[in-house]
Amino acid sequence: MKVKSLASTPAVTAPPETPIREIAAIMVRRRIGLVVLTRSEELVGVISERDIVRAVAQDIDMAKPAETIATRHVVTIDAEADIKEAVALFRRHNIRHLVVVNKGQIYGVLSIRDLVREKELLAGLEEYATVQADALWIVGD
Numbered sequence: 001m002k003v004k005s006l007a008s009t010p011a012v013t014a015p016p017e018t019p020i021r022e023i024a025a026i027m028v029r030r031r032i033g034l035v036v037l038t039r040s041e042e043l044v045g046v047i048s049e050r051d052i053v054r055a056v057a058q059d060i061d062m063a064k065p066a067e068t069i070a071t072r073h074v075v076t077i078d079a080e081a082d083i084k085e086a087v088a089l090f091r092r093h094n095i096r097h098l099v100v101v102n103k104g105q106i107y108g109v110l111s112i113r114d115l116v117r118e119k120e121l122l123a124g125l126e127e128y129a130t131v132q133a134d135a136l137w138i139v140g141d
Helices: 020-030 049-057 083-093 112-140
Strands: 034-039 042-048 076-078 097-102 105-111
Touching: 020 034, 020 049, 034 105, 042 049, 042 097, 076 083, 083 097, 083 112, 105 112
Parallel strands: 076 097
Antiparallel strands: 034 042, 097 105
């Protein structure tokens, strides 16, 4: 399965000058855990829930620009990559989000939550198929 099939698109983006407080509000409103900071469609960094919590714990002024707490070394993955590669990156870097790129452009975001949702969906489909097969077997008897 390809990364692009599970990535949330389009990525939620904001300019790096956006106040930290506003980034937090975007996360709450959109029910997401990561905002991609861009300048002229170029990836500048990312702000995750962890970054916000760290900033609060360090008593950083929430009116400061998001870029002051942003993660600059962003781990990206190609939209055509296999999900197994994404899982390896999550583990290797101990992160919860990957910025997905397609032909050098920001495509979306893949989160651990996206993988969990997919696993739950597949497990539900498997259970449904088993119940249906059992029902057919009983009817055919």
